[in-house]
Amino acid sequence: MAQVTLNKVVKKFDQTEAVRGIDLDIADQEFVVLVGPSGCGKSTTLRMIAGLEETTAGEIMIGGQIVNDLPPKDRDIAMVFQNYALYPHMTVFENMSFGLRLKKFPKAEIKQRVERAARILDITELLERRPRQLSGGQRQRVAMGRAIVRNPKVFLFDEPLSNLDAKLRVQMRTEIKKVHQQVRTTTVYVTHDQVEAMTLADRVVVMNGGRIEQIGTPHELYHAPKTRFVAGFIGSPTMNFIPCRLVEVTGALGVQLAEGLTLPVPSERDPAYRPYAGRALVLGIRPEHITETRAYAAGAEFAMSVDVVEPMGMETIVYFMVDGTEVCARVTPEAALAPGKRMRFLADMRHMHLIDPQSERVIDVPGATRVHGTARVPAA
Amino acid sequence: MSETIPRRLVTPTPAETSGALKGSLYRLSRRRSTTAFLFALPLLSVVGGLIVYPALYAIYLSLLNRTQTKFIGFGNYAFLFTRDTFWAVVEQSCIFALTAVILKALVGIVTAHLVNNLPAKGQRKWRGMLLIPWVIPLSLSTLGWFWLLDPTYSAFNWLFAQIAGPRIPWLSEPNWARFCTILVNVWYGAPFFLIMYLAALKSVPEQLYEAAAIDGASAWQKFLHITLPMMRNVIAITVLFSLIVTFANYDIVRVLTSGGPRNTTHIFATWAFQLGIASGDIPLGASVSLFMFPILGVSAIFILRGVRRRGREV
Amino acid sequence: MNAAAELPQRRLFGGSLRRNRRWALAASYFFLVLFAIFFLIPPYYQLVTATKSSAEISNQTTDPWLPSFAPTSENIEELWNKTDFPIYLRNTALVTLCVVAITMTIAVPAAFSLGRMKFWGSGILATGVFLTYLVPDSLLFLPLFKIVGSLGLLNSYWALVLVYPTLTVPFCTWIMIGYFQSIPKELDEAALIDGASHLQMLSKIFIPVALPGLIAATIFAFTVCWAAFVYPMAFIFSSDQQVLTAGTITTLVKGDVYQWGMIMTAALIGAAPPLVVYAFLMDYYIAGLTSGATKG
Numbered sequence: 001m002a003q004v005t006l007n008k009v010v011k012k013f014d015q016t017e018a019v020r021g022i023d024l025d026i027a028d029q030e031f032v033v034l035v036g037p038s039g040c041g042k043s044t045t046l047r048m049i050a051g052l053e054e055t056t057a058g059e060i061m062i063g064g065q066i067v068n069d070l071p072p073k074d075r076d077i078a079m080v081f082q083n084y085a086l087y088p089h090m091t092v093f094e095n096m097s098f099g100l101r102l103k104k105f106p107k108a109e110i111k112q113r114v115e116r117a118a119r120i121l122d123i124t125e126l127l128e129r130r131p132r133q134l135s136g137g138q139r140q141r142v143a144m145g146r147a148i149v150r151n152p153k154v155f156l157f158d159e160p161l162s163n164l165d166a167k168l169r170v171q172m173r174t175e176i177k178k179v180h181q182q183v184r185t186t187t188v189y190v191t192h193d194q195v196e197a198m199t200l201a202d203r204v205v206v207m208n209g210g211r212i213e214q215i216g217t218p219h220e221l222y223h224a225p226k227t228r229f230v231a232g233f234i235g236s237p238t239m240n241f242i243p244c245r246l247v248e249v250t251g252a253l254g255v256q257l258a259e260g261l262t263l264p265v266p267s268e269r270d271p272a273y274r275p276y277a278g279r280a281l282v283l284g285i286r287p288e289h290i291t292e293t294r295a296y297a298a299g300a301e302f303a304m305s306v307d308v309v310e311p312m313g314m315e316t317i318v319y320f321m322v323d324g325t326e327v328c329a330r331v332t333p334e335a336a337l338a339p340g341k342r343m344r345f346l347a348d349m350r351h352m353h354l355i356d357p358q359s360e361r362v363i364d365v366p367g368a369t370r371v372h373g374t375a376r377v378p379a380a
Numbered sequence: 381m382s383e384t385i386p387r388r389l390v391t392p393t394p395a396e397t398s399g400a401l402k403g404s405l406y407r408l409s410r411r412r413s414t415t416a417f418l419f420a421l422p423l424l425s426v427v428g429g430l431i432v433y434p435a436l437y438a439i440y441l442s443l444l445n446r447t448q449t450k451f452i453g454f455g456n457y458a459f460l461f462t463r464d465t466f467w468a469v470v471e472q473s474c475i476f477a478l479t480a481v482i483l484k485a486l487v488g489i490v491t492a493h494l495v496n497n498l499p500a501k502g503q504r505k506w507r508g509m510l511l512i513p514w515v516i517p518l519s520l521s522t523l524g525w526f527w528l529l530d531p532t533y534s535a536f537n538w539l540f541a542q543i544a545g546p547r548i549p550w551l552s553e554p555n556w557a558r559f560c561t562i563l564v565n566v567w568y569g570a571p572f573f574l575i576m577y578l579a580a581l582k583s584v585p586e587q588l589y590e591a592a593a594i595d596g597a598s599a600w601q602k603f604l605h606i607t608l609p610m611m612r613n614v615i616a617i618t619v620l621f622s623l624i625v626t627f628a629n630y631d632i633v634r635v636l637t638s639g640g641p642r643n644t645t646h647i648f649a650t651w652a653f654q655l656g657i658a659s660g661d662i663p664l665g666a667s668v669s670l671f672m673f674p675i676l677g678v679s680a681i682f683i684l685r686g687v688r689r690r691g692r693e694v
Numbered sequence: 695m696n697a698a699a700e701l702p703q704r705r706l707f708g709g710s711l712r713r714n715r716r717w718a719l720a721a722s723y724f725f726l727v728l729f730a731i732f733f734l735i736p737p738y739y740q741l742v743t744a745t746k747s748s749a750e751i752s753n754q755t756t757d758p759w760l761p762s763f764a765p766t767s768e769n770i771e772e773l774w775n776k777t778d779f780p781i782y783l784r785n786t787a788l789v790t791l792c793v794v795a796i797t798m799t800i801a802v803p804a805a806f807s808l809g810r811m812k813f814w815g816s817g818i819l820a821t822g823v824f825l826t827y828l829v830p831d832s833l834l835f836l837p838l839f840k841i842v843g844s845l846g847l848l849n850s851y852w853a854l855v856l857v858y859p860t861l862t863v864p865f866c867t868w869i870m871i872g873y874f875q876s877i878p879k880e881l882d883e884a885a886l887i888d889g890a891s892h893l894q895m896l897s898k899i900f901i902p903v904a905l906p907g908l909i910a911a912t913i914f915a916f917t918v919c920w921a922a923f924v925y926p927m928a929f930i931f932s933s934d935q936q937v938l939t940a941g942t943i944t945t946l947v948k949g950d951v952y953q954w955g956m957i958m959t960a961a962l963i964g965a966a967p968p969l970v971v972y973a974f975l976m977d978y979y980i981a982g983l984t985s986g987a988t989k990g
Contacts, residue, residue: 052883073889085880089902098898099888146884413813415892420816423804423823423867430860431826434837441837491729497722506726508976513733515972517921519939520961523947524736527743527954533751535739535758567733579984621828628830631923635943649832649924656836657928666836673833680828684821 002063002076002153002186003028004049009058011044018044020210021058026188031180033189035197036207036233043158045207046190050156051075063153078147079156083163084139086131086146093127096145110149117148120182121175137168144176148183155180157189161196173199194234198222206230223351224368228284228360231353237287237317239353240327244283246276246354255283255352258323263300266349272365273354284353284362287317290329293346300349305342318343442667456667465643465651470671472558473647477627477675480565484626485619487566488573493603495574496581507578514571522635525564526551529636554644557637561645564632569625573618580614581607620679627675648672737965743958744769751954769955770963778933779960782941785851786964789937790919793858797915800863802908805870806896810882820871827864834860835928842929851937853929854922861918866911869982873907874900910982913975917968938964 004026011019019041026032034042047053049060051072059066067075078099086095093114100110118124121141131139140160147155160176161169177200180187191197197204198218206213206221206229213233214226225231231239244255246265253265253273263283265273293301304320304327316333319326329345337343354363445452460466495506513521528535529550537547551557584607592602608615630649633639639646639654646654648671656665742758743751745765750756756763773779807813808820838857839848847853877900885895901908926940933945942960946953972979 050883050887052886072883072887077887079884079887081880081884083878083880085878085884087881087884087899087903089905098885098890102889102894146888150888412811412892416807416811416813416816419803419807419811419892419896420819422800423808423863424819426800426859426863427823427826430838430857431829431834431864434834434841435829437837437840438833441840487729491726494722494726494729497718498726499719504977506730507980508973509730510726510733511972511976511980512737512969515917515968516737516965517923517939517968519921519923519943520964521736523943523957523961524740526947527958528736528739530954533754533758533954538754538758567736571733575980575984579980624828624830628832630832630927634923634927649830652832652836653924653928657839662836662840669833669836672830676828676830676833680825683828684825 003030004154004186004188005061006045006049007059007061009045009048009060010056011041011048011053012056018210019048022207022212024205024212024215026186028186029184031177031187031189031200031202032205033191033197033201033203034205034207035191035194036213038192040207041210042190042192042205042207046156046158046188049154049188050077050079076153077156078150078152078154079158080140080143080147080160082159084131084143086139086142088131091128091130092123092134092142092145095131095142096127096149099146099150113149113151114145117145120148120179121145136164137172140164140172141175144179148179151185153186155185155187155189157187157191159191160189161191161193169196176200195236198234206233208233224365225284225353225362226364227362228282228355231284231355231362235286237328237330239284239286240290240325241355242283242285242322242325242327243280243357245280246273246278248277253277255281255354257283261302261322263302263347263349263352265352268367269352269365273363276354276356276363280357281363282355282357284355285347285349286351287328287330289348289351290327291346291348292331292335293344297346297348300347301344302347303342303344306337306339309337309339320345438666438670441663442670444663446661446663448663456664459664460667465646466668468643469646469648469651469668472645473627475558476562476565476629476633476647477623480562480569480626481619481622483562483566484569484573484622485615487570488577488618489615491570491574492577492581495578507575510574511571513568518568518631519635521568522564522632525560525567526636529560551637552641554641557641557645561632561636564636565626565629568632569622572622576614576618577611580611584610617683620683624676624679628672737962740958740962743954744962746955748953748955766955769953769959772953773956773959773963777956777960778936778941778945779938779963781934782936782938783963785936786920786938789851789854789858790916792855793862793919794912794915796855796859797862797866798908798912800859801866801870801911802901803896804863805867805874806900808867809871809874810877810900811892820868823864824868827868831861831922831924835924838925839928848929849931849935851930851935854925854937857925857929858919858922861922862915866915869911869914870904870907873904873982877903906978907982909975909978913971913979914982916971920964920968 004024006022006024009019009022010017022041022045024032034045036042044053048055049062051067051070055068059068061067062075062077087098090098096114096117097110100113105113114127115124118127121144123138123141123145126134126138126142131142134142143160157176161172164172173196176189189197189200198221201218203215204218204221205215208229214221214230216224221230221234225234228241232241242257244257247254247256247262249262249264252267253270254262255265256262291297304322306318306320307326308319310317310319311333313333315330316335316337318329318331318337320329321327331337331343331345335343355361356363441448442456443451443453445455491510495503495510498506527533531549531552534548534550536550540546540548549556550560588606588610589602592606597605627647628649629647630653633645633647633650634653637645639650643651648668652665652669654665655668656662659665739759742761746762747764747766747768750762750764750766751758804823808816808823834857838860842848842853842857845853845856847856881899881903882895885899890898921939922937923939923943926937927944930936930940933941936945938960942957942964946957946960
């Protein structure tokens with residue numbers, strides 16, 4: 001068990017900078033997920049922690065020890081790979097015990113450790129099989145088992161669920177969370193799937209272009225994204241970004257989206273937004289916060305003619321245009337909808353964000369993470 | 381690097397960082413490439429000591445006189461150019477290699493297609509049977525041909541005699557002897573083409589043929605527009621490769637004709653052996669064998685291009 | 695043409711398509727039989743001759759293509775008892791065994807190094823190794839004759855143990871590089887994290903996983919050594935050091951009276967080991983040799 005610290009870590013491949021100076025403190029027993037689009041440097045960061053890539057600059061510490069110059073085997077880490085990387089010629093038992101056997105552990109202890117890990121993962125009856133006789137989910141478990149038996153300081157996961165089908169992915173996600181709650185080993189987990197990141201992590205690190213965009217709990221990332229990138233990356237369907245102008249109408253602030261369409265800014269946000277009055281900004285609002293009008297909910301109402309209707313079963317996604325920008329909303333399937341039909345929408349402005357288009361940063365609102373009554377959890 | 385100073389408290393200057401970085405990088409790369417180099421060392425010594433060095437040594441030898449006591453420059457080559465036998469060997473080597481390779485490629489393509497037409501279950505059996513010539517040591521199977529073509533007891537001539545056909549002087553008449561060396565070479569080498577083409581045929585995605593069938597392509601058009609282009613690289617590599625092997629072949633001519641009658645079937649390898657070992661003029665033999673070099677070199681360059689391309693595609 | 699008009703026509707073609715396919719299959723079998731006859735004539739004829747006595751062979755009134763009416767074992771007995779053939783066989787086996795062992799010991803670590811460890815210049819070296827395979831023995835035997843002579847190994851089968859690796863090592867390395875490169879990169883990273891050294895990674899992970907390639911390379915080395923002809927012809931001239939190929943050609947095929955039955959017996963015995971190996975391990979061998987072709 002150990003904490004992991006990255007201090008100004010840089011990685012250059014020939015000319016290109018894959019990781020451009022990362023600072024990250026991971027507490028003991030914490031489950032941290034690195035998430036971002038492909039090429040954002042998340043896997044490279046993980047591989048540097050593992051010792052599979054050298055750091056170009058900066059330092060990496062595991063359990064208080066600088067490990068930059070240590071080979072992977074001396075870092076006391078275990079890694080689970082995307083394609084599992086099981087040794088095809090060994091049985092499950094041999095796969096899981098390979099590292100221990102290389103370290104010349106006594107036979108009895110190897111057996112005991114493997115059996116314990118097998119029990120945790122429910123693969124006891126597979127121990128004598130070979131990898132090719134296993135299903136994708138079982139291979140995934142064995143790969144995790146190989147990590148668990150080593151009892152390392154840190155678990156590293158490199159997109160471990162990408163090769164599984166959607167259903168199994170959800171199942172294994174729960175499995176990984178359960179295992180972490182049992183063994184409580186510090187874990188660094190890389191994925192490009194924001195849902196995976198949100199559901200698994202104690203803290204999520206959103207990366208983009210070799211830099212960290214934001215570090216925070218899933219809740220913070222969802223409710224108080226710091227940059228336009230994070231706001232757009234977290235949540236599905238993605239947040240709407242609508243060019244607007246912050247205007248003052250009879251003393252109160254409002255966002256003017258188009259001629260004749262101005263939505264009021266909630267009064268508690270007034271102090272934070274007041275300095276930006278009169279400027280051209282971007283309104284960020286999630287589809288789940290634009291709904292059909294509801295008798296019991298307050299918000300800004302407006303009417304729009306619907307362009308596209310996508311029924312999903314439990315809800316219906318609709319698209320409409322606001323002054324040349326496509327906007328997505330999530331409405332109840334009961335609403336009788338057809339393309340071209342006009343309908344009244346309700347925007348829950350307590351969940352609005354304003355983004356400064358120059359800096360691409362979300363304007364900071366103190367207390368924005370407070371949960372509001374009608375906020376829905378993003379669907380998986 | 382002193383570990384006594386808690387490093388996190390000290391902010392390294394850029395110069396320090398790059399210094400530390402270089403040190404560790406060098407150490408790591410040195411450790412890794414030292415192991416790698418040690419692993420490759422025996423190979424490098426075999427290749428260097430027993431292939432590259434002798435090849436260069438052959439060039440040096442070819443510049444010496446018969447007793448290897450005097451440096452005579454290009455004297456051996458000049459001498460060869462005046463000899464009719466030399467030009468006959470050049471001609472025969474080219475005829476032998478080109479004809480044999482073309483025929484091998486044709487027989488290989490045809491048999492590969494025939495085997496590929498069969499139901500999948502029987503293919504392995506047929507492939508195994510057709511591959512037998514290629515597995516028997518060439519000198520020993522050529523001995524079988526030698527016996528089949530024996531001047532007195534030729535089993536072929538016996539067959540011809542049954543239908544009152546002519547008695548063919550297989551190995552004693554120059555053109556028949558040339559034909560026989562090529563025949564044996566095709567017999568021996570075609571199976572290699574067969575397995576290469578068969579493997580290549582199997583790697584052509586079935587959907588391409590299905591798409592072509594829907595587009596209305598005939599069997600011949602499928603072959604012309606799908607099979608051939610898809611196999612072009614494999615065919616080229618196999619042909620060039622076989623060209624080298626055939627050009628440098630020694631076994632067939634040595635066992636079948638020993639170069640006769642009257643040196644008409646000698647090719648570079650057998651004539652070089654004749655001059656170098658049998659007649660003891662190593663420099664002259666080396667000069668002859670070195671004439672294989674340009675052909676080998678050109679083929680090798682083209683093969684390499686094909687292999688490189690393959691590497692890029694993978 | 696519209697779809698409705700096409701429909702009945704297509705049904706019509708369905709019948710002829712099946713008929714065409716049957717014809718194509720029959721034609722394939724017919725031509726394959728012809729090719730098989732061509733390919734199998736020499737070994738068959740060798741076998742037929744080997745069972746006949748000299749008298750029967752020289753009797754030109756009987757059909758030489760038919761098996762003997764009185765099969766004899768006199769050829770094999772004479773070959774075994776009155777010639778040096780057993781010595782050739784023993785020498786060949788010894789030399790082959792040594793060279794195969796040497797070849798694999800050199801080629802496997804080298805392939806791991808060139809194909810997997812990727813140090814500076816490894817790509818060029820790998821290509822260079824492939825190129826040296828294209829340098830034929832018939833170009834090298836004269837300088838090697840001098841080199842072998844200066845080492846005092848002329849007329850000793852140890853000279854063959856020394857020079858045969860030039861025939862086997864480059865190509866075996868090339869085969870193994872291909873196999874090693876096809877192993878996913880994560881496998882050695884996993885081994886690295888599990889704490890394996892480079893030697894352990896090679897012996898515990900790569901060799902077992904690339905076993906089919908190892909078998910293919912071993913068969914290749916075996917076949918080539920067993921059949922090698924130029925080098926023993928050039929370097930060996932006394933019977934006690936001679937190997938099978940050159941020995942059969944130079945000492946058995948001699949003089950005016952050929953003992954064809956015995957010669958063919960010798961040729962068959964010499965061809966037997968590669969044939970047996972091949973019969974059992976053909977699939978590995980072909981996969982190894984054609985792996986390049988299928989990739990292209």
